[in-house]
Structures are given as structure tokens and as C-alpha cells.
Amino acid sequence: MKTVRRRLQIFLALFLLIAISGTFGFMVLEDLTFTEALYYNIVTMSTVGYGDIHPTKQASRMFAIFLIIMGGATFLGVIANATEILLLKRERQSRLRKVNMVLGLFFSEVGHELLSLFSRNDHKIEAIRENFLVNFSWTENRFSTALKIIKKHDLRVDIGRLPLETVFELLSSKRKFLVGLLENPVLIEQESFSEALLAVFHLTDELSCRDNLSDLPESDKNHLSGDINRAYKKLVEQWFVYLKHLKNQYPYLYSLAVRKNPFNPNANPVVVPRGEGD
Secondary structure (H helix, E strand, O other), X not given: OHHHHHXXXXXXXXXXXXXXXXXXXXXXXXXXXXXXXXXXXXXXXXXXXXXXXXXXXXHHHHHHHHHHHHHHHHHHHXXXXXXXXXXXXXXXXXXXXXXXXXHXXXXXXXXXXXXXXXXXXXXXXXXXXXXOOOOOOOOHHHHHHHHHHHHHOOOOOOOOOOOHHHHXXXXXXXXXXXXXXXXXXXXXXXXXXXXXXXXXXXXXXXXXXXXXXXXXOHHHHHHHHHHHHHXXXXXXXXXXXXXXXXXXXXXXXXHHHHHOOOOOOOOOOOOOOOOOOO
């Protein structure tokens, strides 16, 4: 996309340069006013040729040939690159929709429950919990602001309180599902979600390598803590990306996601009358 945008900028700059040069060129060669020369130049570059004007000098004719060739070529370049940008944008939007569908499946099957387990055992989350309490009035700017605050915060799960056996049971029961997501070609260009998925899958492998998760040495707990917090931070970022997408595209799914918010201790999927809950 960046390369195509750059090409479009170059063609636009050349087209404007030729248009300006052509106008002033005809002003000098044909002794025309600016308005007359501009009209003369546009008619020449567009190859319309109304018949009311034509070059009267040999130099003007040669100049007109140059303008027809260069003007037409740059104009076609502008149209071609602008069209390509529109097609690429449409293709990108289509890919993003597919990626967000995969994100939805992930959070529905694994991510939501995993974030609930992590956040309930993050004793530092109270300092910024309000930035997790997404509601129906949140705007795109509110999402961006909250995510910036959260990225600066030290999200950290207390592994001493976290039930590792429960985490392992959840992840091991969804192992095939996670492998299937990793094999999904849609994720190739979605690096951030791929990294989050790999972090979760690595945590699954780490936990599966231990026979007894209830009696681990402190050194091993510290090691697992790093894997858990890596997955935690990456999942939080993807959760915000997913919710922002739902807010814009699927309000009914957004409604359920807000009511099931894994960071809200009072979350309730049951729809209550206004004034009795968010």
C-alpha cells in the first residue's frame, strides 16, 4: 500500500508540473492570457481538441505533442494508482473482517476465560481498572486512550494466587483449536494476533511439560510468570482491537462482549433494565 501511495504522489506531482509548465509555455509561445493558456493546455493534455483552437507556430505544435504524450501518460498513471489503492483498501478491509472473525472465535473459546483468570489474579489492576470498563458510549479515541494507559502499566499476574491447574485444563482442552488457529492463512499478515496466539500456545506447552503444577520451585514459578505475563499483555491488546472492531461493525456482538467484560468483577451477560447496571 505504501509503495502504491508513493507512486500516486509521484504521478500527481508530475501531472501538476506538466499542467503548470504547459500553461505558462502556451502563454509564452502563443501570447495568451493565463486563463486562455490554461484552457489551451487542458484541451491539449486531455486530447479533446474542440476545434476552436490549435497551435499556430511550429514550436507550439512540438510543445503540444510533448504535452499530449506526457500529460496523457501521467494522467493514466494517476488513475491507475488511485484505482489500485481503492482495490487494495477493499482487500485489506476484507482481510481485517476475516481476522476479526478469527479473533472472535478465539475470545469466545479461550481468550475470554483466560483473561478472566489472569485479571482476577492481577493485584495491580485496580489502579487502572476504569480503563478496562468498556461501555456502550466509548468512542474510538476512548479506546485508543485506554490502551495507551494500559500499555504503560505493569500488568502482572500473581502466580502464587493463580490456579495453574485450571489454566492448564483450559488450554489443554483447547489445544487442537489453538493449533487450528495457528494454521489459519488469514493470520499470516496479522503479526500482533499471531504473536499473542504463539504466546498462549507456548504457555500451553510449558504447563504440559510439568507433572505437578501445585508444587513447583520458586525459580520455575518465576519462569512461568514471564510466560504468563507475556501472554496476558498481548491478549489485552488484542481484546481492545477486537472490541473496537465490534463497536464499529457489529453492535449486537459488542453488546454481549461489554456485558461479559472479563475485567469487570460485576459483569453480567443478563440484560438488566436501565439504571440497574451497565
